[in-house]
Amino acid sequence: MAADLHCHTKLSDGSVGIEDLISIAQKSGISTIAITDHDCLAGIVRGQIIGKRYGVEIISGVELSAFDYDAGKKVHILCYLADTPNRLEGLCKRTSVARKRAGQIMMLKVAARFPVSTDFIINHATGSTNLFKQHIMHALIDAGYTDEIFGELYYALFSRESETNLLAPVKYPDVKEVIEEVHGAGGIAVLAHPVMYNNTEEIEKYTELGLDGIEVWHPSASDEDIEMLSKICKKQKLLMTGGSDFHGMYGDKAVTLGTCTTPDEHLDKLKSYKAKKKRAERKAQREAEKAKSDNNE
Numbered sequence: 001m002a003a004d005l006h007c008h009t010k011l012s013d014g015s016v017g018i019e020d021l022i023s024i025a026q027k028s029g030i031s032t033i034a035i036t037d038h039d040c041l042a043g044i045v046r047g048q049i050i051g052k053r054y055g056v057e058i059i060s061g062v063e064l065s066a067f068d069y070d071a072g073k074k075v076h077i078l079c080y081l082a083d084t085p086n087r088l089e090g091l092c093k094r095t096s097v098a099r100k101r102a103g104q105i106m107m108l109k110v111a112a113r114f115p116v117s118t119d120f121i122i123n124h125a126t127g128s129t130n131l132f133k134q135h136i137m138h139a140l141i142d143a144g145y146t147d148e149i150f151g152e153l154y155y156a157l158f159s160r161e162s163e164t165n166l167l168a169p170v171k172y173p174d175v176k177e178v179i180e181e182v183h184g185a186g187g188i189a190v191l192a193h194p195v196m197y198n199n200t201e202e203i204e205k206y207t208e209l210g211l212d213g214i215e216v217w218h219p220s221a222s223d224e225d226i227e228m229l230s231k232i233c234k235k236q237k238l239l240m241t242g243g244s245d246f247h248g249m250y251g252d253k254a255v256t257l258g259t260c261t262t263p264d265e266h267l268d269k270l271k272s273y274k275a276k277k278k279r280a281e282r283k284a285q286r287e288a289e290k291a292k293s294d295n296n297e
Helices: 018-027 044-054 085-113 118-123 133-142 152-158 175-184 200-208 223-236 264-296
Strands: 002-007 030-035 057-068 073-080 188-191 213-217 239-242
Touching (some): 002 057, 002 239, 002 264, 018 030, 018 044, 030 044, 044 057, 057 175, 073 200, 085 118, 085 152, 085 175, 118 133, 175 188, 188 239, 213 223, 239 264
Parallel strands (some): 030 057, 188 213, 213 239
Antiparallel strands (some): 057 073
């Protein structure tokens, strides 16, 4: 059965509510999804309750923003199946505050450049835990200045290469800290869309930091990328996941739910991963204790 393990809702930068997302999954024949809103855990419990009503399994998840300061690159870490997700609240709140501050600065700059009020822009973020660029662009669509979220105007306002950009910096936590926080919450750390953020060269380093898996199947990955990432996962003994990175109308291109999915074999490995890891750790501990005892005799 199809499992889409990368989906966004209105709680972050998606355009679809939780129940509507689950309804789309059910009608699309997708039996399992993960709601992975950016730095936001608010939809987990509600999603699982609604999922039971629709007969759709909801894997608990969150997409955590990070930065590799050595490589100078953005990194996104998907956290799945955390035992104590509340332990990630501090990390999420810190990132959310930084993003909100940057969003407000960009909103003020847009309101100064276009005849729209800040209230008008904020209204487009209703239901979200933050203010994202998509909300600002949606406001500009409704004001008649463009007819698309990710078009020429978006890149003029929000591309680092644009001389007219209104970007405000956001300081994200280091990728090492994020992976440690995921494990501290009893979660599984998976590198999201490595091709999109050009993170493939750093995978070995992240594996040494404790990375558990890679999002192999993603709209940004070509067949050659998928083959390359699959080989890395097999070599490094990493989990393999897949998801559409669904954002509804707020995506940078048209992507339907289930465009990319996690095969059953790899979904089962994800679900059993922590138990298998604990068994291996207990076995290693027993062997270490036995070796120590033998040395003392």
